[in-house]
Amino acid sequence: MQTNQTKLLDGLISIYLKSLILIEFGVFGGGSWATALVKILTDNKLLVNWYIKRSLQAQAIEKTGYNPDYLNLVSLDTRYIRTLSNIQQTAQRSKALLFAVPSAQLPTLLDHFESDWITDKIVISTIKGTVGPYYDIPTDVIATYFSVDHQQQAILAGPCHAEEVGLGKKTYLTIASPNAEIQELLSACFNTNYMHVQSCHDIRGVSYAAIYKNVVGIVCGMAKGLRYGDNFIAVLVANALHEMSNMLQSIGSVQPILNSSYAGDLLVTAYSEHSRNRTFGELIGRGYSVEKAKRSMQMVAEGYGATQGLYQTVQQLPADFPILQAAYRVLFKHMPASTEFKLLEQKLK
Template sequence: MTEISVIGGGSWATALVKILTENKVHVTWYLRRLVQVEAINDTGRNPDYLNFVKLDTHYVTASDDLPHVIQQSSTLLFVIPSAHFPTLCAGIDIDLMAGKNVLTSIKGTVGENNMLPSAYLADVFHIEERQQAILAGPCHAEEIAMDKKTYMTICSPNQDLLQKLKPCFSSRYLAINLFEDLRGVEYAAIYKNVVGLVCGMAKGQQYGDNFMAVLVSNAIYELELLLKALYVAGNRMACSSYLGDLLVTAYSAHSRNRTFGELIGRGYSVEQSQNAMSMVAEGYAATKGLYQTAKELRLNLPIINTAYRVLYNHMPVTSEFKLLERNMI
């Protein structure tokens, strides 16, 4: 595979374009803002995200023309916040998506029905699971930008697609694992952002390492309950795409969800916290989607419940954590 079209202009998209161009994959890159497009084509730098990264302009062409970008490759990579995905898809002609392989790294539920990104693509564009793959794992954009050793998982039920994608992302600092559990890893990638957000709330309220360890342990248990209620989970919970991704989001200073949660824990409102950040914290939208999913499944998941009541019912974070304390095991 020598060409991929990338849709999305944030830090994670920039990190992935860096990897692809280093591997001499030709990238046509859709970014909404013309100033980003011009800067990338002129200098090889995204002025808004990871602007210290110099991309090889021989292998990347930026454009604000979405249909043009989609037409340039048989493989598309969507890297945008889940809340923006329906609006973006509404502007894409279904005929343009015919026969495309679609790779996503969208870590939130989509639309009013709280659909997985893979299910949403199947519903809107009739793209079968065999044409889809997802990127997941404990892989912050900032560390990839600095060539720090990272492990990433590509998931798809299609082994041929996995084998084509693997060399596009493998490098001296990036190890690629292949996995077939598309649905399970998608849910895990969404849930871990809620965990990061709640861990940030705990940090903002000055909880210590002892409580944080219990909180993360309970989060792992909640994830197991959620996956078992949705389908028969595999035996790979301890692998990097499940547990590893959850842990790095819970503990890392690079986690935007943890940062967002910390602001909430320190007493900022949701709106104030969002305005204080230059990037989207996916855990905010993911909380609403997973809360509704858990409710439909009749699951009592205290961590998700806490995040939802604080973020959407505007309950005091201090009193909600006192309640959460009593629900930890």
């Protein structure tokens, strides 16, 4: 009985919090993950100002309730969507700004912002890649551009392939923010019957884990393209978990990695057919050049740029990162994947 009462109380609290949420979300990005996030928010009857650059895409969304370019089988509730082609209008009409663009596009997008558009806003990043010539994490870039404190920011992470979220398949989402009030507010906004939301304060650790797991996805794809079997890939993933743990400890993260936003996100990226990074790596393993593999992809494989960014970052760290190093040499030093994997075999445990 106590369990049922607790569940009822939790449900009432969630409904109460949502009733207090009068904020509008500004979503920047028109891809698959942005579409899945819009679905979550509108399923919760929250208003979304959706910045869409292409007028034909915006018109199709408004008219049909479907994004014609990404996740085009996912129905969106247009009663809660306002598509906009003006960045300033999108930002100023919204209380929470959600960035869901590829990491390489973030600086260009931010160049169109004014600092006063960000003042008193909740700033949310879902970007899983390093940014700019210094290979910063997205929250640091946003903080630098607008002199906003990390207390104003949050990131979303977890094993959340957009294709499954769009279909309402159960998963777990982590909201990382040093601000407990933002954690609570966003938890109410994103919690649904198919999305279990949990929170933590480890914004840097979750950021780096989300970036690193895309590198692992590429390496696992390479292994598949080179015709390694499931047994070897399991060894590869086990070593990748150890490597990620070393990386997070080196940057000061104290959270255990055996939860959904760390190990869970890495595992789904390593194994899922929905993983674009794994697909990209498989093409490399099959003999495609990097440029040909990139041209063959309909969406951006964030792990490509992340590999270079993380490789530069870990140069100052005491631990060894053989998986990351192998990925870097294949992607940026043009070493044959088969050669690098023969060397990697000797370093795995």
